[in-house]
Amino acid sequence: MELGPDTVIMPSLRLNPFFAHSLSRRFPSCSDLIEPIIWGSPIVQERVIPQALRRLGMPPYPVLPGKALIVVPRGSRTDFRERFEEGWKLLVKGARMLARRRAASSPLWRFIDLAFDYIEERMPGVLERPPLKLRYIEGERVVRSPRDYAEAVRELWNRAVKEKAIRVEPEAEVDLEEATSSAFSGESIGFPVASRRGFDYCTSCAKMPAAIIMPVEEDYSAVLATEIGEVPDGMMFFFSPGERLCPWCFLKRVISIEPRLLRILMDPVPESGLESFIDEIAEQEFGRLFPSTVHIALAEGIARLPRRDIEVPEEAKLWMWGLAERLARENPLALKVMEVLDEEVYRGAGPDIDDRFLWRYYALLRGDADSMGMLLSGNTLALWNPETNCRAEELSLEGAKLIIVSSAEGDVKKILREKLEKGEFGDLVFQQEDHCSGEGMCGRPFHLTPSISYHTVISASLMKAALLDIKVINELNGFVVYAGGDDLLALLPVNRALEAVRETRRNFSKKIDLESYPMVPMLHGVGRSYSLLVVHYRSPLSAALEQSSISLDLAKERVVFNRGQSFRKDLLVLERVPGGERAFIPLAPYRSIEEDQNGSLHPNVEDYERFLASIPDSLQAVLQGMRPLSDTPKLSSNILHDAALLYRDLDTLASLGESELMRKMLERLLERNMAPGLREKMKLADLGQWVMDDLLLTSRISVKEGGRERPLVVEFFEALKVVGGGMR
Numbered sequence: 001m002e003l004g005p006d007t008v009i010m011p012s013l014r015l016n017p018f019f020a021h022s023l024s025r026r027f028p029s030c031s032d033l034i035e036p037i038i039w040g041s042p043i044v045q046e047r048v049i050p051q052a053l054r055r056l057g058m059p060p061y062p063v064l065p066g067k068a069l070i071v072v073p074r075g076s077r078t079d080f081r082e083r084f085e086e087g088w089k090l091l092v093k094g095a096r097m098l099a100r101r102r103a104a105s106s107p108l109w110r111f112i113d114l115a116f117d118y119i120e121e122r123m124p125g126v127l128e129r130p131p132l133k134l135r136y137i138e139g140e141r142v143v144r145s146p147r148d149y150a151e152a153v154r155e156l157w158n159r160a161v162k163e164k165a166i167r168v169e170p171e172a173e174v175d176l177e178e179a180t181s182s183a184f185s186g187e188s189i190g191f192p193v194a195s196r197r198g199f200d201y202c203t204s205c206a207k208m209p210a211a212i213i214m215p216v217e218e219d220y221s222a223v224l225a226t227e228i229g230e231v232p233d234g235m236m237f238f239f240s241p242g243e244r245l246c247p248w249c250f251l252k253r254v255i256s257i258e259p260r261l262l263r264i265l266m267d268p269v270p271e272s273g274l275e276s277f278i279d280e281i282a283e284q285e286f287g288r289l290f291p292s293t294v295h296i297a298l299a300e301g302i303a304r305l306p307r308r309d310i311e312v313p314e315e316a317k318l319w320m321w322g323l324a325e326r327l328a329r330e331n332p333l334a335l336k337v338m339e340v341l342d343e344e345v346y347r348g349a350g351p352d353i354d355d356r357f358l359w360r361y362y363a364l365l366r367g368d369a370d371s372m373g374m375l376l377s378g379n380t381l382a383l384w385n386p387e388t389n390c391r392a393e394e395l396s397l398e399g400a401k402l403i404i405v406s407s408a409e410g411d412v413k414k415i416l417r418e419k420l421e422k423g424e425f426g427d428l429v430f431q432q433e434d435h436c437s438g439e440g441m442c443g444r445p446f447h448l449t450p451s452i453s454y455h456t457v458i459s460a461s462l463m464k465a466a467l468l469d470i471k472v473i474n475e476l477n478g479f480v481v482y483a484g485g486d487d488l489l490a491l492l493p494v495n496r497a498l499e500a501v502r503e504t505r506r507n508f509s510k511k512i513d514l515e516s517y518p519m520v521p522m523l524h525g526v527g528r529s530y531s532l533l534v535v536h537y538r539s540p541l542s543a544a545l546e547q548s549s550i551s552l553d554l555a556k557e558r559v560v561f562n563r564g565q566s567f568r569k570d571l572l573v574l575e576r577v578p579g580g581e582r583a584f585i586p587l588a589p590y591r592s593i594e595e596d597q598n599g600s601l602h603p604n605v606e607d608y609e610r611f612l613a614s615i616p617d618s619l620q621a622v623l624q625g626m627r628p629l630s631d632t633p634k635l636s637s638n639i640l641h642d643a644a645l646l647y648r649d650l651d652t653l654a655s656l657g658e659s660e661l662m663r664k665m666l667e668r669l670l671e672r673n674m675a676p677g678l679r680e681k682m683k684l685a686d687l688g689q690w691v692m693d694d695l696l697l698t699s700r701i702s703v704k705e706g707g708r709e710r711p712l713v714v715e716f717f718e719a720l721k722v723v724g725g726g727m728r
C-alpha cells in the first residue's frame with residue numbers, strides 16, 4: 001500500500017531453489033504448489049539434491065556472496081539495509097547459541113564456543129557487522145510499456161556501472177583501532193595460540209587480523225587438549241594446523257560445519273522462534289566430510305582400489321556422491337591414502353594396485369558466461385562475439401531474429417518468421433541513441449527490447465545450467481565449490497576435467513526437450529569460457545584460485561580465435577600450477593550465425609551444435625589412448641615432446657598456408673610414436689575429427705598480450721601436455 005496503487009511487485013521463481021524454499025516456508029499452505037516446480041523437475045531429480053534437502057531441510061550449496069548490488073524501489077534503501085543488518089545479527093546470535101548448546105557434548109563445538117567468547121572479548125563488535133556490503137540503486141522510473149522498461153533497465157545499468165567504480169570494502173566499516181593497538185602493548189591477538197607479532201592476518205581473506213590461530217601440527221593435539229579436553233578425529237578437517245582466521249572467516253567456517261544455520265536468513269526464522277529452531281538443529285548433529293585437494297588428486301586411484309567391505313559414509317554422500325561410492329571411512333586403506341598420501345601404504349597394498357594412479361595434481365575448473373552484460377541489455381552481438389565488425393547493425397538484427405523466432409513454436413513461429421522477413425519488428429527491437437561502439441566495432445547494434453519476462457528467462461536459464469553443472473561435476477567424481485548465476489567453480493580429478501568442460505559447456509547451450517516443461521529455455525548461442533588449472537596439491541589454494549580468475553579474464557578479453565572469421569571468447573584456457581605454459585582451445589569454433597564468402601549472414605545452428613566443445617572431446621580421446629589411462633596404450637606419451645620440437649616448423653607452414661605439408665608432418669609424428677605391433681594402425685583421424693576437418697591445421701589463436709600467435713594444432717599439443725602432465 002505504501003508503494004502506491006500502480007506498483008506491481010512480480011516475484012518469479014526462476015527455478016531458484018533458495019527462493020522456492022523461502023516461499024514455501026513463508027506460505028506453508030502453498031508449498032504443495034511451489035516445491036514440485038523445482039524438486040519435481042527432471043533437471044534436479046538427482047541423488048544429491050533430494051538427499052541433502054531431506055537431511056538439511058534446505059537446498060544444498062548455499063553461499064554468502066562477497067558483494068551484492070540490489071535494485072530497490074525508491075525510498076526503501078534504509079529499510080532494506082536495516083532488515084539485512086537485523087537478519088545478520090540474528091544469524092550470529094543463532095551460531096553462538098548453537099555452539100553453547102552443543103559445547104557440553106561435542107569437543108569440536110566446545111572449541112567453537114570458546115573461540116566465539118574470545119572474539120567477543122578481544123575484537124568486540126566485528127561479528128555483528130555483516131562481511132557483505134550491500135550496494136543499492138533505487139529505481140525511479142514509472143514503467144508503462146516495454147520501451148519504458150528497456151529505458152529504465154538501461155538507466156539502472158549505467159548507474160550500476162558508476163556504482164561499481166567506488167567500492168567500499170566491508171572491512172572499512174569495522175573499528176579495529178583498539179584491538180590492534182593493544183596488540184602491540186603486550187596483548188597479542190590469537191586463540192588458542194597468541195600471535196608472535198602482535199597480530200597476524202587471516203589466511204583465508206588476507207585482509208583482516210586473525211582472531212583464531214590454530215597450533216602447528218606438532219602441537220595441535222596438546223594445545224587443543226588443554227582447551228577442550230579430548231581432540232576429536234576429524235578436527236583437522238575443519239580447522240587446519242597453522243590456520244589463522246579472522247572473525248568473519250571463522251563464522252563462515254562454522255556455517256560450513258552447520259549449514260542449516262543459514263535457514264535463519266532463508267526460512268527466515270523470526271527472533272522469537274530462534275531458540276526453538278536452534279534446539280531443533282542442535283539435537284541432530286551429523287558428520288561432515290569435506291574433500292581436500294589430496295582427495296580430489298587421488299580420486300582416480302581411490303576409485304581403482306580393490307573394493308572390499310566398502311561402505312559409504314553418509315557425510316560423504318551428501319556432498320560428492322560419485323566419489324563417495326568408492327570411499328569409506330571403514331576402509332582403512334583408502335582412508336590412509338587419502339589422509340596422508342602415504343606412498344608406502346599405497347604401494348604396499350598388493351599387486352592389485354597400480355601406482356600409475358598415484359597422482360599429485362587435481363584440476364581446478366572455473367567457468368563463466370560470456371558477454372552477460374550485453375545479453376542482459378538485449379544486444380544480440382553477444383551471440384557470437386565477432387572480433388571486429390563494421391556490420392554491427394546487420395549482425396545484431398540477424399541475432400534478434402534468431403532469438404525471436406526460436407522463442408515460439410508451431411503457427412506462432414511461422415507467423416513471426418513471416419513478419420520478421422518483411423521487416424515488421426514493431427516494438428521488439430530498438431537501436432540506442434547514444435551507443436558507443438567497442439574496439440573494432442562500428443554501427444549502432446539493434447537490441448531486443450528487454451522485458452521483465454526476457455530477464456526472467458535469462459536468470460531461469462542460468463539457474464538451470466547451474467543445477468546441471470552440479471549434476472555433471474558430481475557424476476565425474478568432482479566437488480562443486482560454487483555453482484550459481486553464470487559462474488562455476490569446481491575441483492575435479494585431472495582425468496575427468498575435460499569431460500566436465502565438454503558436458504557443462506554443452507548443457508549450457510542445450511535445448512532441453514522436456515515434455516512436461518516445453519518452454520524451458522537455455523542460452524543457446526551464448527558463449528561460456530573456462531579456465532582449467534592443473535594444480536599440485538601442495539600449491540596454496542588461494543594462489544591457484546587467483547590464477548584461475550586471471551587466466552579466465554585473459555581468455556575473455558585478450559585472445560582471438562581465427563578460422564577465416566575472427567571471434568573472441570568462448571575459450572578454454574589450460575594451465576599448470578605452479579609454472580607452466582598456457583594453452584587456448586576454442587569451445588565454439590562455429591558460431592550460431594556465420595558470414596559466408598559473399599558476406600551474407602546465415603544461422604548456422606547445425607555446425608554450432610555439432611562442434612560445440614568437441615576439441616576437449618578430441619583431447620580426451622588422445623589421452624585415453626596413452627598411459628596412464630590406457631592399459632594397452634596405442635600412443636607413446638613421447639609424442640608430446642616430439643611435437644614440441646615441431647612447433648616452429650608447424651608455425652611457419654601454417655603461416656604459408658601449407659596445410660598439406662603440416663598434415664604429412666603430423667602423420668610422421670604419429671607413426672614414430674605409435675605402439676609397435678599395433679594390429680590396427682592409428683590414423684590422423686584418431687587424433688580427433690579436427691585434423692580431417694582441417695580446422696586444426698588452418699586455424700590460429702592469437703593472444704594480444706605479448707603478441708603471441710600460434711596454429712591451433714600447437715595449442716592442441718600444449719593442452720595435452722598440461723592435462724597429461726597432471727596425471728603423475
Ligand SMILES: [Zn+2]
Pocket residue numbers: 202203204205206207208245246247248249250
Ligand atoms: Zn578472514
